Amino acid sequence: MAWYWWIFIFFMMGGFGGLANMGRQALATRHERQMERQKLLRKERQAIEAANKPPEPICGCTHHLAKHDKAGKCHESVEQPTAWDENKKPVRFEAGTCNCQQYVGPQPLSQVYADELTDLA
Numbered sequence: 001m002a003w004y005w006w007i008f009i010f011f012m013m014g015g016f017g018g019l020a021n022m023g024r025q026a027l028a029t030r031h032e033r034q035m036e037r038q039k040l041l042r043k044e045r046q047a048i049e050a051a052n053k054p055p056e057p058i059c060g061c062t063h064h065l066a067k068h069d070k071a072g073k074c075h076e077s078v079e080q081p082t083a084w085d086e087n088k089k090p091v092r093f094e095a096g097t098c099n100c101q102q103y104v105g106p107q108p109l110s111q112v113y114a115d116e117l118t119d120l121a
C-alpha cells in the first residue's frame with residue numbers, strides 16, 4: 001500500500017470524527033429543545049393546577065376564614081393605632097380585635113361540596 005493511503009485513511013478518520021461530533025451536536029440541540037418543551041409543558045400544567053386550585057379563603061379584612069366565627073365575625077387580634085405623628089403615621093398601638101363583621105372572601109371548595117351533599121340528603 002502506498003504511503004499516501006495512510007494519509008488518506010488518517011483524514012478519513014478525522015472526517016468521521018468530525019461527522020460524529022456534528023451528530024453529537026445535533027443530538028445535544030435536540031435534547032435541549034426537548035428539555036425546553038418539557039419545561040413549557042410543566043409550566044402549562046402548573047398554570048392549570050393553579051387555576052383549578054381554590055383561592056385562598058382570605059376575607060376583605062385581610063384575615064383568614066379560620067379567624068372568623070360561624071356568625072362571620074372576625075376574631076383576629078390587631079394593633080389599633082391610638083396616636084399619630086405629624087405625618088399621620090401611627091406611633092402608638094393598642095391591642096384590639098378586628099372589627100370585621102362578616103367574612104366576604106372566597107369560600108373553600110370543600111365547604112361548597114359539603115353543602116351540596118347535605119342538600120342531596
Ligand SMILES: [Zn+2]
Nearest residue numbers: 061063074098
Ligand atoms: Zn379580620
Ligand SMILES: [Zn+2]
Nearest residue numbers: 059061074100
Ligand atoms: Zn373578615
